[in-house]
Amino acid sequence: MEIDENSSRNLSDPQILRDTFYGGYKSVEEIYAFLDQKVAQFPNLVEKIDIGDSWCKANPGSCVLPSPWNGYDLFVLHITNRNIPGPKPVFWADGDIHAREIATPEVVMRMIDYLLNNYDTNADVRWLVDYHDIWLMPEVNPDGHHIVEAGGGGNSPYYYRKNGDNVGGGGCSWPPTAFDHFGVDNNRNFPFKWGCCGGSSGFVCDQTYRGTSAGSDPEDMAIVNKIRALVPDQRGPGDTDPAPITATGVYQNIHTNAAVNLFTWGWTSTQMPNYAETRNIAAHMAAPNAGGNGYPYGSIIEELYPVDGGSIDWAYGELGMAAFSTELGGQDFLPSYSCIDNPGCGSSQGLWPENRGMLLYLAKIARTPYLTSHGPDANTVVTNPPSVPQGVPSQLTASINFAWSNNAFSQNVGAAEYYIDTPPWAGGTAIPMNGTFNSPTVAVNATINTASLSVGRHVIFVRGRGVSDFQGFQTWGPISAAFLDVTGGTENLLKRSLTPDSWRGRDIRHRDAADRCLRRGRPQLRHLQRCLHVRWGGHLWRGYGCQR
Numbered sequence: 001m002e003i004d005e006n007s008s009r010n011l012s013d014p015q016i017l018r019d020t021f022y023g024g025y026k027s028v029e030e031i032y033a034f035l036d037q038k039v040a041q042f043p044n045l046v047e048k049i050d051i052g053d054s055w056c057k058a059n060p061g062s063c064v065l066p067s068p069w070n071g072y073d074l075f076v077l078h079i080t081n082r083n084i085p086g087p088k089p090v091f092w093a094d095g096d097i098h099a100r101e102i103a104t105p106e107v108v109m110r111m112i113d114y115l116l117n118n119y120d121t122n123a124d125v126r127w128l129v130d131y132h133d134i135w136l137m138p139e140v141n142p143d144g145h146h147i148v149e150a151g152g153g154g155n156s157p158y159y160y161r162k163n164g165d166n167v168g169g170g171g172c173s174w175p176p177t178a179f180d181h182f183g184v185d186n187n188r189n190f191p192f193k194w195g196c197c198g199g200s201s202g203f204v205c206d207q208t209y210r211g212t213s214a215g216s217d218p219e220d221m222a223i224v225n226k227i228r229a230l231v232p233d234q235r236g237p238g239d240t241d242p243a244p245i246t247a248t249g250v251y252q253n254i255h256t257n258a259a260v261n262l263f264t265w266g267w268t269s270t271q272m273p274n275y276a277e278t279r280n281i282a283a284h285m286a287a288p289n290a291g292g293n294g295y296p297y298g299s300i301i302e303e304l305y306p307v308d309g310g311s312i313d314w315a316y317g318e319l320g321m322a323a324f325s326t327e328l329g330g331q332d333f334l335p336s337y338s339c340i341d342n343p344g345c346g347s348s349q350g351l352w353p354e355n356r357g358m359l360l361y362l363a364k365i366a367r368t369p370y371l372t373s374h375g376p377d378a379n380t381v382v383t384n385p386p387s388v389p390q391g392v393p394s395q396l397t398a399s400i401n402f403a404w405s406n407n408a409f410s411q412n413v414g415a416a417e418y419y420i421d422t423p424p425w426a427g428g429t430a431i432p433m434n435g436t437f438n439s440p441t442v443a444v445n446a447t448i449n450t451a452s453l454s455v456g457r458h459v460i461f462v463r464g465r466g467v468s469d470f471q472g473f474q475t476w477g478p479i480s481a482a483f484l485d486v487t488g489g490t491e492n493l494l495k496r497s498l499t500p501d502s503w504r505g506r507d508i509r510h511r512d513a514a515d516r517c518l519r520r521g522r523p524q525l526r527h528l529q530r531c532l533h534v535r536w537g538g539h540l541w542r543g544y545g546c547q548r
Helices: 005-012 028-041 103-117 123-131 142-154 218-230 275-286 311-319 351-364 490-497 508-520
Strands: 046-053 073-079 090-095 133-137 250-256 260-263 297-299 322-328 377-384 387-389 394-401 413-420 441-448 456-466 480-487 533-536 539-542
Touching: 028 046, 028 073, 028 103, 028 142, 046 218, 073 103, 073 218, 090 103, 090 218, 090 351, 103 123, 103 133, 103 250, 103 322, 103 351, 123 351, 123 456, 123 480, 133 218, 218 311, 250 311, 250 351, 260 275, 260 311, 275 297, 275 322, 275 351, 311 322, 322 351, 377 456, 377 480, 394 413, 394 456, 394 480, 413 441, 441 456
Parallel strands: 090 133, 090 250, 250 322, 260 297, 387 480
Antiparallel strands: 046 073, 073 133, 260 322, 377 394, 394 441, 413 456, 456 480, 533 539
């Protein structure tokens, strides 16, 4: 993976940020300035979308603690190459639905930076941005974050969890405590199983106060209305109705600090209809030998406690999206800022490095997450050489792998294939790869013929499948990719050397010898200096060799 070191340092250095708190964490204003900066840097790949208003903005004059302010717009960054037409599958990730979980906006911003800064250098990033609609929302709850920032002048942030809705909250504690403050818990206010099952509170000062009605608060409905416009309803109305195996879309709602990968349901201990596939995706999110974060995984209710009116229950329950909530580690809602990027706070890598692979995997499978969970990973995709003259082959290698920890769908690899520039969903032509297909992990290879490829950069897409189908579908896994750069070919270089201008005034016999050499066959790099040794102007001219 390529990492923009300068950008990482910028995100980690509080000395160069204008408006940070608690050792480097960005205020709402600084988060929004970051989004504006990305739009300015990458205007063809990203746009900032206003999806609504926070409660305090929707109720001007109502928010006076810690001092009067009038709320915020709700912004999400839409990342995709708009020059490549859709439709495209949706990957949505958001952070800070609970205001005191201040590491979550930082991780979402690093995901934004990673995708944009590595677009030209990382082939997986290139195809994700080209062919997926990626929606990243660092700050779901800006009013709550604004309150958190105010604690101790930013040096002792408040453990404030909820949004800025202060209706009925006059009797709640101020300054806020971790367990007593006004506001609505945005993760108990979504319009699915709201208030149904003991997973929220009706008392306004409680941490899990669900609000006055389902979807009563604007932050939740802004997300609901936007995702409804992006992802079709793919699931029936019954609690036991599954989404089809070909359902599309992935939703990730990021929290801290339990260090666990969660999926639905939260409102009941009954298993969700798409349980096998959803659990297997969560197992991949967790598996360190598949790029996962090493966290345990399971449903909300089995790993934590009952939740009703929750975000991921809504995303799956209404739309059938594959929906997850990763609780980052960090050992505290307010971990040291250095732990975002560096080891510490219980993380051996840092919260962002620890979770980068998990987030990229979810983005990769967004087209058909349930079906793709049945397929193998394509790892270590390499073109060698990564840059060749036109007409010179490059060797393509990869590892197709089912054998990652706790993969319930492991089987023997049945085939692998690659595509040049156009992926399978866009009508690309599959080219088979070679391998011994009799085990769950297979090394595969192919020789890429570059004779017909244009000069320039090409994306080589690789995927593998199992020997067995599932519900009539072949079990292709997620794509991984590598770049292949094609330069001006050896034949073209030699032809340019044979132009009349280049040979004017020189012995024509030498040119004729060179021309005959060229006609014998396509020049090959391995025959350099074998075919053509001619002298003109007193200098030895060594051309590219050719082969009969």
